[in-house]
Amino acid sequence: MILKFLKYISVIAVLPFICGCTDNVDDPNSGDNAGILTITLRNSNASRSTESDNSEVLIKNAVIALYPDAYGEDQPAVALQTFDAIDKSGSATVQMKLTDDMVQTLFGGASGARCKLYAVANIDNLADVAANASISSLKSISVGSSFDIIKVQPSFAMSGLGGVTYTLSGGNGTASGSVDLIRTAAKISLNVKLPESVVDADGAEWVPAISSTGGMRAFLVNGVKRTDLVPSDGYTPQDDDYFIMSLADADAVRGLSSIGVGEYSYRMDVPLYTYPNHWTETPEEKHRTSMTLVVPWQKRGEQRWNTFYYQVPVTDLVEIVSNHSYSVNLNVGMLGSLSPETPEELDDLSYQIVDWNSAPIDVNITDTRYLVVSPKEISVNNEENMIVPFYTSHPVEISNVELQYSRFNYYSDGNGTVVDFTVTNEMIIKSNENSGSDKKLCTYSVEKDALGNNILKVMHPLTVWEPYNSSGGEISLTGQTVAPSNLGIDYYKPSDPAENAFSPYKIIVTIRHIDKKEFTQTITITQYPSIYIEPKNNPGGSYNTGYSSRNVGSFWNPRYEYTPTTSPYGFVYVNPTYNTAPTSGSSGGFGYWDNSSDLGDVLGLAGNNSNPNMYVINVSILGDNENKYVIGDPRSLNINNNLTGTGSINTSEDLNNTWSVDADALYENSAKRKLRYYYPTIENESDNYAYMIAPKIRVASSYGKTYTINRTNCRRRAASYQEQGCPAGRWRLPTLGEFMFITQLSAEGKIPALFNLSTSNSSSYYMTAQGAYKVENKNGKAVVTKQTSNSNTLIRAVYDEWYWEQQSAYQLQRNASGGYDFTWGDVPRDATRSAMLINSYKSKMTK
Template identity: 30%
Template structure:
């Protein structure tokens, strides 16, 4: 699941001023024959260069512009043919002079104008008979500076396009067109521990980083696209294997920044044989007391959008990536150590400036949808024609409004019937969320949710505590003193550990065990190829099961407290084991189980020494997975999970949970964060079973025997993602080779 913090970069604005000018010999004076179109170019990012640093990277530079005229309905019908074009229009003093053929472009008529900056889509050919779709679908190629052999520094310019509809008038007309960049921008901001100590006693060695010699490489950037957003990346030809950037010092002693950004065209997820875009950071470390020249390079793989999300390199996005290095990496860049990263995805800024405006009144935030990953504060830059109106200073708008948090909403999973709750000034009538769920009013917004102004930034604050266990959505309404209201600012704040729930009402049709679904009150028996029971399938509400919770809970964990006896990692075996007696059942596609990786059977001594492994994100089967009261053997439990499918999450991916995962789920239930899920005796991947004493005299804990018990399967969301198969009501093997 993608977790993204959204901020904007700035979008360019072309201000269209339609007026009179003379013929092609125009030298800047006002003309009178109406045969020219004057386009004034304005870059709103220039005034905020200190925020995004665009000008120094030529991100606002326009070296040429091609202007195409179409009939006014071309935006809805891109098959319209180009009526007129003025190509390679030079830019002078932020102004484009577009010569018009008044036999074609006539006064009183409206035209759709499409502008492409810094790229010749026609490659020297004519615009005649070209449709708008033809232009947008033209494949463009940019050989990004790779950072090697003198091919360094910023790009000279970036490809942009935009459009507007205008009506030609001899008296003069004003309008605008926004230019949007066609690529993504990536910057990595690394920091490192002041020192790292390895070994013990006489073998202890302390290393220090040589930060001024860091370098970063982008792997698999994309150099082709089209402006329609439909280009299919060709895996064998469109990827740039390596692009290198050095670092330079900023902000005093400890801040370092790339000498130039990386750029990449989109890398869509549906690409055949797709290669994900990622970063390799090189940090030299030297032995404390020795010369920095003796530092040795260590390599780290840094995911651009986290471990669980592909880096799509979406158009108009700036991927700001942060990582902190606290361990020695790999000496081999091809085997770089993967480190965690925090990332912010900035939207491109878009400001509409009307040339006819004399008295500007505006209020624009850098973004309107933000994500906070386990942090307590978020600063949001803004541009405003007057100071922000706040309750603290009580400088309200003329109507009495001021900037405030208007709603805080979150899910409550403490009960089987999950509730979507909200805090606000007052309750709302018949209030539902976007999925139609009824919203339950809780009360006034707590005081620990705050909003304040610091310089040119709005700062939201909410300190996370151990009681926060779900994503929190905050809505902020922003006004300036002139009464201008910005779009709603929506923030989603995620704790280090959080839970999401999904109610599976139709499990009777979408839950399978080895191809068998349904079940009803009396259940249907399931056996493996040898005839050994894998338990039954039931309707948990009709069968009188001790646990009839139809929610599937997903647990996301980014860190544990230092005292917790768990280790975040991959609990699966590295070796394919399709288990015995599961070879005959074909799925809807005629496949059999082929690439199954069961949970590693941890030893008790390893658990006691290193802690039990817990996956960073895993989904728990709902009560549709209930086993009959007699239980099943451990081998049958493994086979049941291997062949389990529920709610669109296919078979071949589920597994028996580790002891650590069972303990952690139970700790959440004990903390009243989710209902009890392990009432009874349940197998763990060690072969031991957990007994909470619900149906026995045992004290809660893990026990060993060769008897029969229940199992509650788990699904590795961190690896497989949260996408469902197309038809959840057909049994499907979803196993694949490990990547």
């Protein structure tokens, strides 16, 4: 069993968490069917006594959730566990119990497979976290703190996304990974330079009345005390989420006292805290975050003293972002206002803004210093020239640039292993020098825009770049048997002839202050081409497909014991009948699924056709070579559940349905039912329909391979096909255009062969909506030929990802054992929504 090798898996969570204590706060029992994932949470700055004293490194509780690497943020967790009453400062270790099925679903048993790890710390109401919560639902957890009434907070909400990598070596499996956790809140501190005396407009001298009055105090105005765990772009707090501290509340207002050294010697006893905020520089703005400083002054020679008020901006920017530390150095060189409602604003001040944990704050620096990029992770669609704004107090330089991309058909085995490549800064420079054309692999600079704002400019052409070794030899990235690290890649040149990029690129740029290099920021730009491929690994998974029996009694008095037979089908089903095994004593009575042999059955991964990946193909702009294709919705406007005949399948409704099984359904689910709302692919053979391509489709994996069947059964197989979290009733036959488009990607070596491109056997015949076609690979070009017979063909179904991926109301959820049961996912079609989504896909990548 896989988990025999997974008893001790260590995942180290860093950002705040990177030091080394091993106090076990949860020790779940493990059995033969469980492994223990050990997760260590540690804080890199635990040695700072002020942070430790102020609970900035306290780990009160945690939520750990694991997801297959192919899952989006809206898909449910495979494993999730909450840990309460941890209460460790700086470091804690928790243990998470994983079943065999969980490990199989997360990693599929493949060495090098990854899963996502999302961690949340220090939230209220752990019991309200759903057992299979998605990443997006965790991010939207409402967090609140008593920033307005308590100095030292009990803890700080934090979260982060990381990864776990599974490795097989000598038959043993291990897993390791990391996650960077960041706080939702921001920290604010004030350092004051106070003169020995000031002179007012009348010439009278005033001295600070610190010792006799309780000293200077400061409080926050328009702080934010409630927000989402990870506020989305443009998130604006509600009016009730803001707070203004009361000067009378001694438990909240910060005192400032002198440490006796340094120019700005008066420091806050405890920093102020707030959640993110943004505002405008307009007179009507009422939610700008600032501080009010209270200083008692006494006229020399008099016993009486007065309280004066100063308004202190937190930053000269227009926002406060999560997990940043804002430090203000203020010179109080004059008397303030006598009214707290209209405090005097001073301009003799400087700012420093840094990541909470990344850089020290020099409170004696006399100038403003900050380098802020928000957000740091940016996605662009079909854009080669990218501009990223940033804020900086000092001149910056680009210290490093890297490119990352993937290839999906690198190894010769055709099993779909995804290989990631990194193009280093040195490679980029060499590639720009050796490109042999006007095109450069990547150019970058920091500049000012027309309004004088700081911008990072990056240019990367969305074409295929071929690797070369140091001797100038071109290196192939398909059909290899050696590890990518052994290829000796030295630089890149554009492909000749030019080819459009088919993999997203990540461009990672680090900028820093020229004169103080520890002030750095790293920006990650994900660049999506107009046509790109996303492999979605089917991590496997078994379910009951029958039973076996044995006589545990005697010949004269037989007594049978029944045990389930499981099949590693990756939760692929085809119109399966649900049966119950016989019962004898305490054994039997369990359920099992019998997939339809009439519709080609389920065969699992076997033989040469063993690629576990589904492929999501995104198409928004078609190039000159694809001018025959049309982007649209290939599904019929009419329901047809019967799926027989040829001429009328799309032109009229056919609600008759005796062939499909009764099963649970996501829609109209009061009782088990048959397929009810199926919209098959339009079978019209005119070019407008035959060459129509949906903007984003998922192609079934090799788990879905089949025997040869006739046209009616091909339709019914697609209609009743289910794979992983994509339920039945939503898959369909590909159009001829989709079939040609996919097979051409394989012929060019961009993806493994999903359809057999052989030239001499019947396995090259496939069913499309427009009928059966033979496909051949002729010198890198997929050539299709229509067949006269629609019998004895294969089928690989497609799923309209563009339509269903945002369907949150009717999502297939995992069952109690961590797998998926066969479920009808058909719902009445929303033609308005369909048209809106098609238009949005067409427009979002238009330059």
